[in-house]
Amino acid sequence: MSRTHVSAVINGEPTDFLCEPQQTLLDVLRDELNLTGSKEGCGSGDCGACSVILDGRLVCSCLMLGVEAEGHTIQTIEGLATGSTLHPVQQKFLEHAALQCGFCTPGLLVATKALLDRNPNPTETEARYWLAGNLCRCTGYDKVIRAVMDAAAVMRGEKSA
Amino acid sequence: MTFIEKKSKLKVVGTRPIRPDGVEKVTGRAAFGADLAMPGMVFGKVKRSPHAHAKILSIKTEKAQALKGVLAIATTADFPNIPSEEAFVGEGPVNFRDLSRNCMARDKALYDGHAVAAVAATSEAIANAALDLIEVEYQVLPHVIDVEAAMAPDAPLLHDDLFTQGVDPKPTKPSNVAKRVHFELGDVKAGFREAEVLVEGTYATQPVHQAYIEPHACVASWNADGQSHVWTSSQGQFMVRAYCAKLLAMPIANLRVTPAEIGGGFGGKTLVYLEPVALVLSRKAGRPVKMVMSREEEFRGTGPTSGAVVEVKLGAKKDGRITAAQAVLKYQAGAFPGSPIGPGCMTGFAMYDLKNVDITGYDVVSNRPKVAAYRAPGAPIASFAVESAMDELARKLGMDPIALREKNAARDGTKAAYGPTLKDIGYVETLEAAKNHPHYKTKLGPNQGRGVASGFWFNIGGESSAAVHITEDGTVAVVSGNPDIGGSRASLAMMAAEVLGIPVERVRPVVGDTSSIGYSFMTGGSRVTFATGMATVQAAENVVEQLKKRAAMIWEISADAVEWRDGKAYPAGSNAGDFEPLSLEAIAAKSAKTGGPIGSEISINAQGAGPGFGTHICDVEVDKETGYVKILRYTAVQDVGRAIHPSYVEGQVQGGVAQGIGWALNEEYVYDAKGRLENPGFLDYRVPVASDLPMIEAVLVEVPNPKHPFGARGVGEVPIVPPMAAVANAIRDAIGIRMPSLPMSPPKLRAAIDKAAK
Numbered sequence: 001m002s003r004t005h006v007s008a009v010i011n012g013e014p015t016d017f018l019c020e021p022q023q024t025l026l027d028v029l030r031d032e033l034n035l036t037g038s039k040e041g042c043g044s045g046d047c048g049a050c051s052v053i054l055d056g057r058l059v060c061s062c063l064m065l066g067v068e069a070e071g072h073t074i075q076t077i078e079g080l081a082t083g084s085t086l087h088p089v090q091q092k093f094l095e096h097a098a099l100q101c102g103f104c105t106p107g108l109l110v111a112t113k114a115l116l117d118r119n120p121n122p123t124e125t126e127a128r129y130w131l132a133g134n135l136c137r138c139t140g141y142d143k144v145i146r147a148v149m150d151a152a153a154v155m156r157g158e159k160s161a
Numbered sequence: 162m163t164f165i166e167k168k169s170k171l172k173v174v175g176t177r178p179i180r181p182d183g184v185e186k187v188t189g190r191a192a193f194g195a196d197l198a199m200p201g202m203v204f205g206k207v208k209r210s211p212h213a214h215a216k217i218l219s220i221k222t223e224k225a226q227a228l229k230g231v232l233a234i235a236t237t238a239d240f241p242n243i244p245s246e247e248a249f250v251g252e253g254p255v256n257f258r259d260l261s262r263n264c265m266a267r268d269k270a271l272y273d274g275h276a277v278a279a280v281a282a283t284s285e286a287i288a289n290a291a292l293d294l295i296e297v298e299y300q301v302l303p304h305v306i307d308v309e310a311a312m313a314p315d316a317p318l319l320h321d322d323l324f325t326q327g328v329d330p331k332p333t334k335p336s337n338v339a340k341r342v343h344f345e346l347g348d349v350k351a352g353f354r355e356a357e358v359l360v361e362g363t364y365a366t367q368p369v370h371q372a373y374i375e376p377h378a379c380v381a382s383w384n385a386d387g388q389s390h391v392w393t394s395s396q397g398q399f400m401v402r403a404y405c406a407k408l409l410a411m412p413i414a415n416l417r418v419t420p421a422e423i424g425g426g427f428g429g430k431t432l433v434y435l436e437p438v439a440l441v442l443s444r445k446a447g448r449p450v451k452m453v454m455s456r457e458e459e460f461r462g463t464g465p466t467s468g469a470v471v472e473v474k475l476g477a478k479k480d481g482r483i484t485a486a487q488a489v490l491k492y493q494a495g496a497f498p499g500s501p502i503g504p505g506c507m508t509g510f511a512m513y514d515l516k517n518v519d520i521t522g523y524d525v526v527s528n529r530p531k532v533a534a535y536r537a538p539g540a541p542i543a544s545f546a547v548e549s550a551m552d553e554l555a556r557k558l559g560m561d562p563i564a565l566r567e568k569n570a571a572r573d574g575t576k577a578a579y580g581p582t583l584k585d586i587g588y589v590e591t592l593e594a595a596k597n598h599p600h601y602k603t604k605l606g607p608n609q610g611r612g613v614a615s616g617f618w619f620n621i622g623g624e625s626s627a628a629v630h631i632t633e634d635g636t637v638a639v640v641s642g643n644p645d646i647g648g649s650r651a652s653l654a655m656m657a658a659e660v661l662g663i664p665v666e667r668v669r670p671v672v673g674d675t676s677s678i679g680y681s682f683m684t685g686g687s688r689v690t691f692a693t694g695m696a697t698v699q700a701a702e703n704v705v706e707q708l709k710k711r712a713a714m715i716w717e718i719s720a721d722a723v724e725w726r727d728g729k730a731y732p733a734g735s736n737a738g739d740f741e742p743l744s745l746e747a748i749a750a751k752s753a754k755t756g757g758p759i760g761s762e763i764s765i766n767a768q769g770a771g772p773g774f775g776t777h778i779c780d781v782e783v784d785k786e787t788g789y790v791k792i793l794r795y796t797a798v799q800d801v802g803r804a805i806h807p808s809y810v811e812g813q814v815q816g817g818v819a820q821g822i823g824w825a826l827n828e829e830y831v832y833d834a835k836g837r838l839e840n841p842g843f844l845d846y847r848v849p850v851a852s853d854l855p856m857i858e859a860v861l862v863e864v865p866n867p868k869h870p871f872g873a874r875g876v877g878e879v880p881i882v883p884p885m886a887a888v889a890n891a892i893r894d895a896i897g898i899r900m901p902s903l904p905m906s907p908p909k910l911r912a913a914i915d916k917a918a919k
Contacts, residue, residue: 022286036196037189039424041374042456046843049374077189090187094179097808100647100816102186103193103375103424125852132852135843137372137425138647139812140819141851 008069010035011079019066026050028066029076037077037106041135048134051107051114052076058114060133077106080113088161089113089151096147100138108134112148120156124149164867168803173659174871177808180651181670186422194378194394194421195453202380203232205442205452206288207435208278208295209462210270213304213528213836214317217270217297220278225294230287233445234295235279235438237267241410255432259497261408263531264437270299271319271496272528273837274461276434281442281450304528304836308470308493311337311527319496319526339498340524344506346578352485352517356476360553364546365902366885367829368468368493371535372848375424376459381439382449387415389440394421396430396644397683402675404433405440419674420644423684427820428534429464431685460841465830466535467492467500471509471546481560481568486510490522490543495531500524501539504619507579508882509543511617512588512774513569518578528836534685536817537618537878541824541885545903548614548886552893562613562890563596566776571617587800587864588615588774594862595776600796608783609793610895615776616882620875621686622767626679627696629657629704630760635746637661639670640762641693642681647816647877648809649689653697655805656871660701662728663745679764687875690805691866692767698870703761711755712743769868773879775799777818779887783895788911790826790892796858797883802866802874814859814880821884823849829904 003018010033019028024043029035029052038061041047045060052061053075061076080087089112092098099105108131115122115130122130127148128141136144154161168175185191222234245258261267266275278295282288303317310316316337324332327341353359379393389411395401398418406413423430435452443450454463469492476485488509492500502522510518555562570592575583595601595613605611628640639657643649650670658665681693705725712730713720722737723730729742752759780793797814804810827847831839840846859880865872885903893899898913 020286030196031198034198035189036192039193039375040195040453041376041424042843044456044842044844047374047456081188086184086187090184093187094183097177097180097648097806097812099183099186100809100812101373101375101423101425102182102191103373103422105186106189109187128851128854132850135374135848135850137374137427137820137848138816140815140817140849140857141854142815142857143808143812145851145856 004067006067006070008071009073011075021067023066024062025064025066025069026061029061035076035078039103039106048111049104049107051110051134053110053114058111077110080109087113088154091161092147092151092154096143096150098139098143098147104134104136108136108144112151116152116155120152122152165871171659171871173655173665174805175807177806178651178655178665180648181654182645182650191422193375193424197380197392197421199380199382199449202449202451203281203283203446204285204288205279205281205439205450206285206292207276207438207458208292209458210266210273210275210277212270212299212301213273214302215270215299216302217266217268217277218300219298221296224296225280225291228287228291228294230283231280231291232283232448233281233442235441235445237265239441240265240408242267243408254499256498257407260404260432263497264408264434272530274458274530276462279438279442281446306527306529306832306836308468308491308525308527311525312491312523319528323526337526338523339494339526340502342503342506342522344520344578345518346515347517349485349487349517349519353476355484357479358477358554358557359474360550360557361474362550362553362901364471364473364549366469366542366545367903368465368529369535369824369828370460370465370846371427371429373425373427373429376454376456377430377435377463378453379436379439380449380451381436381443383440383443387411389415390417390419391436391440392419392421393436394423394430396423396426396646396685398644398675399642399680400431400683401433401436405437408437409440417674417676420672423644423646426646427536428538428685431534431683434463456843457841460846461838462530464530464533464535466538467494467532467542469493469542471543473546473550475550475554477554477558479558481558481565483513483515483569485517486515487519488546491525492522492542493529493532494524494526495529496526497531498524498526500532505539505543508540508617509547511577511579512571512615514571514575515578520578536820536881540616540618540882541821544616544882545885548883549889549901552612552890553899563592566615567592583772585771585864585867586774587862590862590864591774591776591798591800594798594860595778598778598796598860600778600794605780608785608895610781610891610893612779612887612890612894613776614883614886614890615774616879618687618773618878618882620691620770620773621688622692622770623682623688624766625681625693625696626762626764627653627693627700628678628760628762629697629700631704631745631749633749635744635749637668639668639697640673640678641670641697642673642678643684643689643693645672646684647813648806649693651809652690652805653694656694656698657701660698660705661745662726679762687877688770690873691770691869691875694873695767695869696763696765699765700761700763703763704759707759708745708748711748711752711759714755715743715751716740771802771866771868771874773800773874773876775879775883777883777887779891781888781891781895783892785896785914788907788914790905790910792822792855794855796860797880798860798862799876799879800862800864801876802869803863803872804861805871805873807861810861810876811859813877815857817877817880818857818884819849819854821881822854822888825885825888825903825905827904827906
């Protein structure tokens with residue numbers, strides 16, 4: 001199969017890759033670029049484990065083709081921390097024990113960042129509905145939601161990290 | 162080590178440090194099953210039966226083999242035909258012949274999704290294309306899906322050599338009933354004669370999938386000399402090693418298994434599906450082979466737990482004292498025998514101190530995927546029925562449901578119907594805490610209701626290994642033999658730190674592969690913090706003894722004259738001599754001169770896992786127009802022995818409750834008339850999402866288990882036992898309708914509301 005040359009900005013870095021026409025963006029991230037932090041839990045856009053931010057929008061990378069990334073800016077879980085400094089949502093997930101197995105965690109973190117970028121002061125209900133596309137089978141979401149609300153407060157500057 | 166009774170003496174146990182594997186997991190660096198890539202690696206895929214029940218007449222692979230990029234094809238002909246051999250492994254029986262045939266069908270396909278062939282190719286796309294070129298000729302046979310239909314005398318038979326065990330005389334004709342089990346205590350007939358109030362009911366549950374978010378995934382590398390290596394996401398690297406070696410008739414020492422991070426299991430990763438197939442493909446292809454299941458394959462080919470029909474009858478005096486309890490349980494096993502009928506029968510009434518009990522169970526095969534363990538296997542099903550019946554009994558007696566349970570609760574010294582006498586248990590403490598919780602006293606509005614239910618799980622101990630090594634600078638490495646599925650590395654590190662008297666940040670735990678740590682039974686049965694924790698504590702104690710000896714050598718005094726506290730060696734009293742304390746770091750720095758590296762590996766068979774009990778309170782609101790049930794508030798009280806890391810204990814409780822709510826309200830398998838699964842995906846198989854649930858309050862009651870050095874008991878399984886009945890009882894309270902069949906989904910509830918209105 002012939003492969004297409006694609007240029008995109010991934011986690012702030014200009015990135016070129018070759019991909020086959022049927023490869024999803026998730027396949028490209030995982031198999032071509034070794035960015036295996038994005039996970040495949042369903043391949044049908046139902047579980048959210050593959051969540052990435054595309055030009056500021058939260059998308060399931062399993063529902064998008066790799067070739068469609070041409071010219072776009074993509075942020076994955078690997079780009080969430082700044083160097084060795086964790087993003088507040090990462091720090092709060094750790095502090096609140098908001099992960100057990102950790103498989104859905106990258107997707108939940110990326111989705112949470114997208115939420116807080118758009119709505120820095122969500123209600124618990126808003127957070128629950130925004131994250132309804134990210135399945136977690138371990139936690140029952142309690143500690144996840146607490147971590148999200150706490151991270152939001154830190155990012156608003158209402159409390160220190 | 163003797164049991165430390167006073168909590169105030171503990172410095173690390175009971176605190177909430179950040180888990181040692183946390184940063185890797187929030188940055189996407191943790192390597193799960195599908196994340197490994199090897200040089201020369203190719204991709205394997207499985208071809209699955211589209212029929213619920215069919216004879217395999219022929220498999221033609223020539224066309225697939227001819228496709229460019231295809232390196233190997235495997236069918237049942239590539240697997241040894243191993244004899245029927247049943248072993249009881251952990252929480253359930255395993256028959257290796259059946260397990261082999263579940264990994265790759267032989268002669269017959271027994272369910273929609275049953276593996277019939279596999280292919281390895283240079284890309285996943287080519288492998289998928291090759292699957293379509295494999296020609297399987299089937300003779301479709303009549304099938305049976307539901308449990309009671311499978312028990313009927315004229316039902317289509319799955320196995321013509323299956324004769325019901327546990328009946329006397331042995332049947333002369335095969336059937337789909339693999340086993341009958343029976344437990345009896347006292348005289349149930351006399352108990353019912355004594356009763357002043359009777360309740361009776363028949364309850365049904367649906368099979369539900371474990372629905373871990375990470376699909377099964379592995380990489381297998383078979384070397385020319387037969388030595389092989391498997392990297393896999395499973396609940397036990399030693400389980401994978403043992404099962405693969407058995408199924409492929411290879412020496413165990415020729416197989417090394419490295420555990421990947423595991424993305425959820427809940428019992429669903431306690432069997433092998435892909436690993437033996439990947440090994441065969443790797444052997445034939447001469448390349449490492451990676452295999453990852455799709456979500457559809459997960460639903461069609463793995464798990465779930467049993468669906469069931471359970472009949473319950475209770476008799477009681479007017480004061481609430483139960484005089485007799487009877488149950489008949491019929492559990493689906495899927496295509497091969499092995500439902501959790503035994504634990505189902507044993508757990509149903511285990512919360513209660515009963516004099517007269519009679520329980521009969523049936524293990525029934527039908528044309529569904531072979532069931533796998535799911536969190537407290539068997540118990541939630543039995544408890545849904547028993548705890549619904551208890552609620553009916555409380556209503557009939559006009560008693561508070563907690564008071565009824567207190568009246569009959571198992572206490573220290575209660576003889577359980579399944580045999581043992583219970584000791585050091587905390588059931589009444591959970592009832593007490595539930596009764597006194599503010600939740601239980603709040604007022605409810607229209608169409609709102611409150612339900613209470615309790616649950617029991619044995620918890621297990623078993624074989625575990627752990628090692629504690631002091632590094633050259635006095636920091637500590639802990640190695641365990643159990644995949645960490647929900648925070649066990651944190652709890653093991655904490656227990657080691659507690660014994661050594663150092664901060665937990667100086668202890669770094671890892672999960673070893675099968676050649677770097679001694680045998681450990683799999684992560685299941687809520688056993689790791691208890692059993693592997695016990696091994697870790699013993700290893701750390703050995704290390705402390707060595708540290709005392711080294712200090713004694715440095716001071717040139719007797720080792721008996723050295724004390725260890727707060728991470729330092731001290732002379733034991735003034736008679737021992739006047740020395741400055743020696744820290745762990747100082748002793749480690751001199752270890753080469755005092756006898757070499759300091760460390761200990763311990764392998765044990767841990768006994769004394771204390772059973773766990775929980776009592777849940779659930780408030781719901783029913784939308785009578787749509788049949789939608791909203792969970793308003795949920796409180797889960799559980800005796801956890803002693804919480805090593807309370808946050809992860811709470812997490813186990815909250816997660817178990819959420820799964821139970823999914824089981825109660827939404828999750829089910831939908832089959833068409835041909836026995837094909839119609840909802841093999843997360844869109845149509847509806848697990849709870851964040852917006853479905855409220856906060857779930859976990860109340861940890863601590864009745865320490867004296868058999869564990871820090872009082873721990875297993876916590877992971879109890880919380881999934883009560884929710885189905887708690888929700889059903891709340892619906893009953895809200896709208897006066899008893900829902901005896903799961904899931905209590907909007908269409909079913911709406912139909913029940915319509916029927917009641919007529």
